[in-house]
Every structure is written in C-alpha cells, then in structure tokens.
Amino acid sequence: MPELPEVETVRRSLLPVVLNKPIITVQVNYERILQHISSADFKSALIGNEFSQIKRSGKYLIFSLKDNRELVIHLRMTGRLTYYSDQSIPLAKHTSVIFGFETGDELRFEDVRKFATIDLVSKGNYEQVKGLFNLGIEPLSKEFSPEVLSDFVHKRSTKIKSVLLNQSLIAGLGNIYVDESLFMSGIHPERPANSLKKAEITRLHGAIQTVLKDAIDNQGTTLRDYRTGYGQEGSFQNRLQIYGRKGEKCPTCGTNIEHKKVAGRTSHFCPICQKE
Structure with missing residues (x-):
C-alpha cells in the first residue's frame, strides 16, 4: 500500500499538470470506487469543475474543487493516479475513472485490486470518510515533536x-x-x-x-x-x-x-x- 512518501510524491507530481483546467469529461468504468454517490451525480458534479489545489493528509489525497467541494482519494493497495498528456494514449486494463481536461490531457485512476476509493464531500466535511476523520498527527509537521x-x-x-x-x-x-x-x-x-x-x-x-x-x-x-x-x-x-x-x-x-x-x-x- 502506498504510504506517506508515495502519496506525497503523487501529490507533488500532479500539482503542475492538473490544476485550474476545466474538466469536460468524466468516465467511470468501475462505479464501486465511488463512495456515497452515484456515477451520474459524480459526473454532474465534476464536469465543468476544476481542481484548484491538492493536499495530502496521511495516506489520503484531497483534491479541492473550485465550487468549494473536495475529492478525497485513498489509493489503498494498488491505486494509481496518472497524468496523460494525450487522451489518445491507450487505457490501462484496470482504469476505473478518467478525468478529461479541456486542454486535451487526462488524469486516470487505475486500480488492479479495486480497493481504492473516491469520496466527494463539502470542503472539510470528512465525517463520511472515517479513516480521514479520525486521522492522527502528521509526522513531518512542526507539531510532531x-x-x-x-x-x-x-x-x-x-x-x-x-x-x-x-x-x-x-x-x-x-x-x-x-x-x-x-x-x-x-x-x-x-x-x-x-x-x-x-x-x-x-x-x-x-x-x-x-x-x-x-x-x-x-x-x-x-x-x-x-x-x-x-x-x-x-x-x-x-x-x-x-x-x-x-x-x-x-x-x-x-x-x-x-x-x-x-x-x-x-x-x-x-x-x-x-x-x-
């Protein structure tokens, strides 16, 4: 399972390439990755939206949206968030979700074992994401003494x-x-x-x-x-x-x-x- 360094690396590598780009398509190939929301409602919430920031908390990635909501993503065992510069690049076999940008590039969520999760929540409202809601101190923070x-x-x-x-x-x-x-x-x-x-x-x-x-x-x-x-x-x-x-x-x-x-x-x- 990706741990703090892996999740932080994914965050840092995506920051320069996925922010402030209108999302024009969302394809959900594995609906069970979505928590507490249907595929149709998820697409409706994301299309026309933009990622404005990416944060990390423990092993969770938190994508801020311009409409003041957040995507909370946990990679679990085998999840991968991968940026593709061209939408014509063939899909990996276990691609669960695809976010297509107006600029012609994509963010793809691939997961072989199918344990990864996506929650859509109001900003800071993490009660439905039990692991995140009860998360402890960040070991690289000033508070961790x-x-x-x-x-x-x-x-x-x-x-x-x-x-x-x-x-x-x-x-x-x-x-x-x-x-x-x-x-x-x-x-x-x-x-x-x-x-x-x-x-x-x-x-x-x-x-x-x-x-x-x-x-x-x-x-x-x-x-x-x-x-x-x-x-x-x-x-x-x-x-x-x-x-x-x-x-x-x-x-x-x-x-x-x-x-x-x-x-x-x-x-x-x-x-x-x-x-x-």
Whole structure:
C-alpha cells in the first residue's frame, strides 16, 4: 500500500499538470470506487469543475474543487493516479475513472485490486470518510515533536510497531517506513511502547522524519504497483536498509536479518542491532 512518501510524491507530481483546467469529461468504468454517490451525480458534479489545489493528509489525497467541494482519494493497495498528456494514449486494463481536461490531457485512476476509493464531500466535511476523520498527527509537521511521541508511547504497553502503525495516532506511516525507522533508531519492533527511554524516543522521532524525508526525495518506494503521477517508479527501494531483506546481512553488523509477524504485519529487524 502506498504510504506517506508515495502519496506525497503523487501529490507533488500532479500539482503542475492538473490544476485550474476545466474538466469536460468524466468516465467511470468501475462505479464501486465511488463512495456515497452515484456515477451520474459524480459526473454532474465534476464536469465543468476544476481542481484548484491538492493536499495530502496521511495516506489520503484531497483534491479541492473550485465550487468549494473536495475529492478525497485513498489509493489503498494498488491505486494509481496518472497524468496523460494525450487522451489518445491507450487505457490501462484496470482504469476505473478518467478525468478529461479541456486542454486535451487526462488524469486516470487505475486500480488492479479495486480497493481504492473516491469520496466527494463539502470542503472539510470528512465525517463520511472515517479513516480521514479520525486521522492522527502528521509526522513531518512542526507539531510532531519528541514530546508528542513520548506521550503516545508512555501511555501504551502494546508493541511499539503497533503504536507507530496506528493511523489515529500518527498519520501515514506504514510497514515499510516503520521497519526502516525502528532499524535506524535501534529499537526492536516488539518492544513494549512504554518501555522506551527518553533517548530512544528522541532517536525514533528523528529516524521517522529522516526516513520519510529521504523517501520523498527519492520519490517513494516501488516494490510492485506504486508509480508517481507521471507513471514512473520511485527509487527508495534501492536505499532500504532492512525492509524486505530477510536472510540478507545487516548493513551495520553483518548478522542475518530476521522477520516475523508483528502487529499483523511481516516485520524485518536485526536481532543484534535491535535487541528485544
């Protein structure tokens, strides 16, 4: 599933090419992608409208419309929002929605697994989008401090990986970047959250922000499905230290990297550098 760096990369790549262009056609090939609205009403709301801004909140993309409504998009497992400069370019097999612009270009929403969603809401009215409505703090925001992270972990005895994956606490972190952050900070994913000492929390906070910024700079991680808004692969997969490297040598100490299920997800760690 695309995580914060991938969604942010899609946002940044689409900003220069889809804003302030009249939408003249909307084609819905998979109606179940639309939440709480029919295909006919969706088309009626979008045709003649324009995207005026794109924001990101956690793993959600929020497209502002000129009529003061918003499209809330979640890519889920395999969703792709891809810009095409020419409407004559053949459609990908699993294209769910197409937004055609007056300028002759298109924004296409492709989704192999068909889990992605689109909500049309009044500006800021996110009650119907449960995950967004209950979303936690942005980990790259000024508000996300070591003190805030300390408050999260010291109130909970669950495994630290479970806390970091909790979207109602910290928005946008997923399996890849939690594993990478825990490795960088030398913390085992199964450590009880409230066992972390102040210095460890400070290291973890710094690791989270460093890993996320580095991943964004490298346009995210492409392991299989993810692509930028231009249809290109990210490159952070080439910089992963621990995630997906089971059986390989730890880049720090040379011990074999191990993996196990933690918080319902396959977790990668070094048993020496990240002692339980």
